[in-house]
Structure formats: structure tokens, C-alpha cells
Amino acid sequence: MTLKTTAAPGSQKVGDPGDRVFSFILRAASSIVLLILIAFIVLLVIDSRESISRFGLSFLSSSKWNPVETEINKIAFGALPFIFGTVVTSLLALILATPLAIGSAIFVSEYSPPWIGKPVAFIIELLVAIPSVAYGIWGLFVLVPLMRDVVEPFLQSTLGKIPVIGLLFVGPPMGQDLLTGGVVLAIMILPTILSLSREVIAQVPRLQKEGMLALGATRWEVLTKAVLPYARPGIIGASMLGLARAIGETMAVTMVIGNSSTKITPSLLTPGYTISSAIANQFTEADSPIYFSAIVELGLVLLIVASVFNILSRILVMRLVGKGGGSHA
Amino acid sequence: MNPIRSFADLIPDAVPAAESRQGAERSIAIRGLAAYYGKHKAIEGIDLDIGPGVITAIIGPSGCGKSTLIRCINRMHEVIAGAYATGSVTLDGTDIYTPGSDPVQIRRRIGMVFQKPNPFPTRTVYENVIAGLRLNLPRKSKADYDEVVERSLRSVALWDEVKDKLHDAGTALSGGQQQRLCIARAIAIKPEVLLLDEPCSALDPTATLKIEDLLFSLKIDYTIVIVTHNMQQAARASDRTAFLMADENHVGHLVEAGPTREIFLKPKDSRTEDYISGRLG
Numbered sequence A: 001m002t003l004k005t006t007a008a009p010g011s012q013k014v015g016d017p018g019d020r021v022f023s024f025i026l027r028a029a030s031s032i033v034l035l036i037l038i039a040f041i042v043l044l045v046i047d048s049r050e051s052i053s054r055f056g057l058s059f060l061s062s063s064k065w066n067p068v069e070t071e072i073n074k075i076a077f078g079a080l081p082f083i084f085g086t087v088v089t090s091l092l093a094l095i096l097a098t099p100l101a102i103g104s105a106i107f108v109s110e111y112s113p114p115w116i117g118k119p120v121a122f123i124i125e126l127l128v129a130i131p132s133v134a135y136g137i138w139g140l141f142v143l144v145p146l147m148r149d150v151v152e153p154f155l156q157s158t159l160g161k162i163p164v165i166g167l168l169f170v171g172p173p174m175g176q177d178l179l180t181g182g183v184v185l186a187i188m189i190l191p192t193i194l195s196l197s198r199e200v201i202a203q204v205p206r207l208q209k210e211g212m213l214a215l216g217a218t219r220w221e222v223l224t225k226a227v228l229p230y231a232r233p234g235i236i237g238a239s240m241l242g243l244a245r246a247i248g249e250t251m252a253v254t255m256v257i258g259n260s261s262t263k264i265t266p267s268l269l270t271p272g273y274t275i276s277s278a279i280a281n282q283f284t285e286a287d288s289p290i291y292f293s294a295i296v297e298l299g300l301v302l303l304i305v306a307s308v309f310n311i312l313s314r315i316l317v318m319r320l321v322g323k324g325g326g327s328h329a
Numbered sequence B: 001m002n003p004i005r006s007f008a009d010l011i012p013d014a015v016p017a018a019e020s021r022q023g024a025e026r027s028i029a030i031r032g033l034a035a036y037y038g039k040h041k042a043i044e045g046i047d048l049d050i051g052p053g054v055i056t057a058i059i060g061p062s063g064c065g066k067s068t069l070i071r072c073i074n075r076m077h078e079v080i081a082g083a084y085a086t087g088s089v090t091l092d093g094t095d096i097y098t099p100g101s102d103p104v105q106i107r108r109r110i111g112m113v114f115q116k117p118n119p120f121p122t123r124t125v126y127e128n129v130i131a132g133l134r135l136n137l138p139r140k141s142k143a144d145y146d147e148v149v150e151r152s153l154r155s156v157a158l159w160d161e162v163k164d165k166l167h168d169a170g171t172a173l174s175g176g177q178q179q180r181l182c183i184a185r186a187i188a189i190k191p192e193v194l195l196l197d198e199p200c201s202a203l204d205p206t207a208t209l210k211i212e213d214l215l216f217s218l219k220i221d222y223t224i225v226i227v228t229h230n231m232q233q234a235a236r237a238s239d240r241t242a243f244l245m246a247d248e249n250h251v252g253h254l255v256e257a258g259p260t261r262e263i264f265l266k267p268k269d270s271r272t273e274d275y276i277s278g279r280l281g
């Protein structure tokens, strides 16, 4: 904010003490946030410089992760499987959660009678607050056996028979794999996307819906031609927030994803590893300086992956709003 | 000077009802209409005939139920949760409230324009005009749509102003242009009746006069009902006027209705006179 320094006649008194204090506080607060972020990045870069200079770009492209030198293996750090695991589970979560979340948001805000919609919305909002370790425990004891014994065999005998798509489901069902990781994440981000989308949909002006109704639209047409186009940028924003949550999520995924892959295969039924679970699992074991440095670099990579998704989603939302979206949530 | 006299200059000489469009009669008869919001009754006992080829104005103090009444005519009232109406509204002899009649079809025949212009922000001017044609109807060719867009925009006197902006967002127009766009959108589907709820309340006097001229030219083809707060507007632009009121003892009800000239110059009810001369409401 800029304050005018010359007072025009009749204009508000310039340099009002309250105004100056407020502006100072605002500036201080925003600089502090920026400083913290910069300090954070600088620290990550400094602590990972050994790994960065030794492995360079191969840190991103190699799949070899050998923290301890053995007879057959030299020390090597390549984060590709982790990046792969993070991207695959997060996108899987997004793909599974978004349609469900948006569908329920539409149902709760547009179709269900208030005596169903209100309590359902309230319960869903509560789900947002459940700590992720609770999802992890539930995932490990309920979801993993269910996936292993029921869902994965079923997928193999149906989708698995289709050429190309079938490649996603090869290998013995183990329960602890990328698919289960994605499903747990989907369940975790569902309430976030749902409750945000619900708010966005509820904010579509009544006049927009009535304008469509008055032209002779059915309820379905009001939804698809007035409500959703108006709410679309906000709904995409909600999904992207869900995605951001999925990318950074650690505990719940760590508990169900298997944590053991250095191979990258198309199959979702192979155990995987995400960047954040690698950090969480190996941080305490990082006994050599280069190992520690590589772990810190993982943190840096996670930051970059998250930023890339964030920027992409911003571009997406901006394009839609540029086309004249209604809400700008 | 009697304050009512000042309206005399505004009221055009009695014009014979315009020749009606062939086929449809386009007349509406409202009988014993009451409308509720949940338990709250907003209007009751409304009997009103709305003829074709004329503009009918509905006037009355704020909160007396004008919007409620007009929304009952195309079954928009019932889209509000808990709202319902009793009594009958017939269009050309068929009751639009008979069980089994489809509100979607009724709203096609009875179009509506709202108080605030509400073009669809994600659509262009062009898409806004044909929005109604794109609803559960057989698709038409591009040339047909072009034709409808030009004809509709011309009949609301907007074509010359926006013909180079057809592919800009509908919300990029001025308020008055947006309201005319909304009228164009309503008449693009060729309804028989056009309901307007205070269509000029967000507009300046010039834009208001444009809309009034427009309504005057549209009354040949459409039965027009306009709710207005503006007495001058009712006097200037309407052929018939209905005066609605609510008081301590009654929810919104019809005080009197008749030719605009009579309502304004020699009202039968003293409350009408009080309202029109500004002593009430």
C-alpha cells in the first residue's frame, strides 16, 4: 500500500497515526512471512549442497538409493522413485476424490433436503480435523486387508483384463502399495475438497439459478449450465488445495504404501515410497553427512514438486477466470 | 392542484389493445390466488385478469407482495424452499397449477426478467441470448442461432450497440445494456407472456426510458406484466394497473385494478388515491 504524501484539500488527513501503524504492521507481517520462506529455502539449499554438488541432476533422474556402501553397491542417491510415488499417489488421490467430493457437494447443497444436508455437511467438516495418523492406523488395519483380499483381486479380474489399462494392475495383490496409498490419500482429501466446494456452490447467487429456471431449464440444467460454470474456478481451487494436502501428507501414506520400491513400474500394485515418507522413515538413520544432505535435498525436491503443482493449478484457475468465471475463491 | 392531476399529462390517450399475435390468446386469469412462504402467507384472495396486447402494471407499497404475485404467474414462486401457492392461474383457459402440468414448459411460455440484470457471467453476449434455446430443445444450425441473436437483440434495441461485442462476456456490458440483454434472452425463446419485476430499478432515467419504449414495441407480440415502484413509469408505460396492498388486518391483497387512466385519475378506493399521490407507502 502506498500513502499519498501531499494532502489534497478535503482529502483524508495524510499520515494519520493509526493508519501509519496499521500499514507498518501489515508490511512487517508480510515481510516476516516472506523472510521465513526465504530462510527455509536457503537452509534447505545449504544443508543439501553436498548432495547437490555430488549428484547434480542425477538426484532427480536416478533410481538408485544406496545409503550404505556394500560390496556390490556404491553409495548413490537418486530420488526418482520417491518423486514418482508422490506424484502417482497424489494424482490418484485427486482422480478418486474429486468426482466423489464434487458429487456429494452438489448433493448436499442442491439436492438433499436441509435436514439431511446440514448434518452431513457438519460431519464432513469434522472429518477434516482428524489427525492423519488416525487415517494411517485405520488404513493399515482395515484398508490394507480389504484392498489385498477383495478390491485388488477384483480389479485384476476386471480392469486387469483390458489391454494397456491392465498394466496398471499386474503383480500379486499385497495391499501395501501405491494404489492403497492413493486411496488413503483420497479419503483424507475428500472432506477438504467437499467442504470447500460446498461453500463455493452455496455462494452461487440465487439470481443466477433463477435466471436459468425462468428460461425453462430443468433442475439438472440449472446445475450444469448455471451453478457449475459459475462455481467452476472455486471448485478447481478446492481440488488443488486437496492436491496440495495430498502431496505433503506423510504419516497416513507411510503406513500403507509399503516403503520398499526402487523400481518404477506401471503397476499400481507395487509397493512404493513417497518423498515425505522417505524423509520421515530415514531421517533418524542418516548417519553420514552425505546421507543427511540427501535427505535434506529430498525436502527441497518436495518443495519444488509442490510449487510446480501449485503454479500449474494457478494457471488453470486463471485461464478459467479469464474466460469469465463467476466465483474467484 | 390535485396531485393526481399531474399524471394526466403522462398517460397516453387510450389506445386500443394491439392486434394479438395469431393463434394464442395469451390472456391470463388469476382466481383466488394465495401464496405462502412456509407458514407465512404473503398474498391472498387475488382475482386479476391480464389481457393480451396490453401492458399491465402492478404497483403497491414495498413488501405488499408484488414480486410474490408475479412469481406465481410462471411458477417461479415454488422454487423457494417451503413456498407454495393455492388458487388458480390460467393461461388461455388451462390452469398452470393443475397436477401434472410441467413448470418447465410453463416457464417457456411465460418468460421473466428480474430486478437486477443477471446475464450469465461465463457466457458471451451471443451465448446469453441463445441460452434458453440450448435447453432441452433440438439443436439448431449456426445460421438459425445467428438469426435469433440478431432478431432478439434488434427487438431490444441493443443490436447496434453490441454487434461488435457479441463474443465478449455478457457481464462486460453496462447495467442498462445488461438488462436489455436479459430481455432479449427472455424473448429469444418466444414466450407468450413476459413478466418483469422492477426491471428498471437499477437503471438511470435514459436507460429506463429505453426499456419503456422497448416494452411498448413488444406489447404487440407479448402479454406484458411489469412490477414497478415508480408511479410515473406505471402511468407512462402501462395500459392497465393493479394496485396491491398489505395492512394490519390483511396480507397482500388486490385493492383495485383497471385501466391505468382510471386508476390514476379517478381511483375508486381512497387508499389507491393515497398511494398514488404519495400519502401512503
Ligand SMILES: Nc1ncnc2c1ncn2[C@@H]1O[C@H](COP(=O)(O)OP(=O)(O)OP(=O)(O)O)[C@@H](O)[C@H]1O
Binding pocket: B037, B040, B042, B060, B061, B062, B063, B064, B065, B066, B067, B068, B069, B080, B229, B252
Ligand atoms: N423468500 C422469502 N421467504 C419468506 N418470506 C418472504 C420471502 N420473500 C418475500 N417474503 C415475504 O412476503 C411478503 C411479500 O414480499 P414481496 O417480495 O412479494 O414484496 P414486494 O411487493 O415485491 O416488495 P418490494 O417492492 O420491496 O420488492 C413480504 O412480507 C416478505 O417479507
Ligand SMILES: [Mg+2]
Binding pocket: B066, B067, B068, B197
Ligand atoms: Mg419485489
